[in-house]
Amino acid sequence: MKEKTIREVSKFNNELKLQGFKAFQIEEDGTETRTYSRKEFYKICLTTGKSKIHYSDKTYEQEGTILFFGNPHIPYSWETISTSYVGYTILFSEDFFKNSERSESLQQSSFFKIGGTAVLKISEEQRIFLNTIFQKMITEQESDYVFKDELIRNYISLIIHESLKMEPSENYEHNKNASSRLTSVFLELLERQFPIETIQNPLQLRTAQQYAQHLNVHINYLNRAVKEVTGKSTTTHITERIITEAKALLLHTDWSISEIAYALGFDYPTYFNNFFKKQTGTNPSSFRLSEV
Incomplete structure (x- = not known):
């Protein structure tokens, strides 16, 4: 049974990535929802039951039917409280949706932004309508229709636009202020970039500007908030975390200095050497030897 489950999960992930x-x-x-990478896929769930969702700076405790929007760049967790929990889930990559002429609506939608509305309370009438849309997507993904991807993207857009017309949920808890909220989300996002597990998946976010872009805020606003809190x-937080990871890779892997440099997002080993020496006072090779 366990081997069968592993094969099913592997098949699920392969299909999702392809x-x-x-x-x-x-x-x-x-177990499928617990095995895909949240770093890569947007998520929309239509669920009926009792749950608690921790998303960005907010906690939503809901009973009944809700529509949830998950952004891969924003940390979140989901606690199922009720014994029965039913509904639908769709996962999609940014590249999949970018092929649509309407892809800008995904980036600009308030549902996928920090500080936006991640959870909507759904009426019975709305649930019945949305159920139909999710069911159509499930059917289409198994069909041989040549333009099924475009049709599915249209269904996703329809869900987003229908949601924009709904009353947003107000059942959430705020952090103390906007600065602490943003700082908390930044630090969680920073930590989610690590550990670096394979050379084939190097560090993607290395600068304050890149983090600001992923969090949909101006770089100056992010810098002020993090400094204040x-x-x-x-930049100091990012640098310290990269150095910590660099030391771990030097001590606990047999990767070459060049491989570690690439894994940490450096274009050339010399850039990594200079960065490491500036922060620690020694070069990577000497550090590795000194700790043996």
Whole structure:
């Protein structure tokens, strides 16, 4: 049974990565929702039950039917409280949706932004309508229709636009202020970049500007907030975390200095050497030897 489950999960992930999209019923999902990479896929869930969702700076505790929007760049977790929990989930990559002429609506939608509305309370009438859309996507993904990807993208756009017309949920808890909220999300996003597990998946976010872009805020606003709350600059936090990871890779892997440099997002080993020496006072090779 365990071997069968592993094969099913592997098949699920392979299909998701190849197609950039997957729709399924939650009651048929099993362990699948816990095995895909949240760093790569947007998520929309239509669920009925009792749950608590921690998303960015907010906590939503809901009972009944809700529509949830998950952004891969914003940390979130989901606690299922009720014994029965049903509904639908769709996962899709940014590249999949970018092929649509309407892709800008994804980036600009308030549902996928920090400080936006990640959870909507859904009426019974709305649930019935949205159920139909999710069911159509599940059917289409298995069809041989040549333009099914474009049709599925249209269904996603329809869900987003229908949601924009709904009353947003107000059942959430705020952090103390906007600065602490943004800083908390930045630090969580920073930590999610690590550990670096393979050379084939190097560090993607290395600068304060890149983090600001992923968090949909101006770089100056991010810098002010982080400095105000922690006393350190955004760049200092990023630098310290990269150095910590560099030391771990030097001590606990047999990767070459060049491979570690690439894994940490440096274009050339010399750039990494200079960066490491500036921060630690020694070069990577000497550090590795001194700790043996």
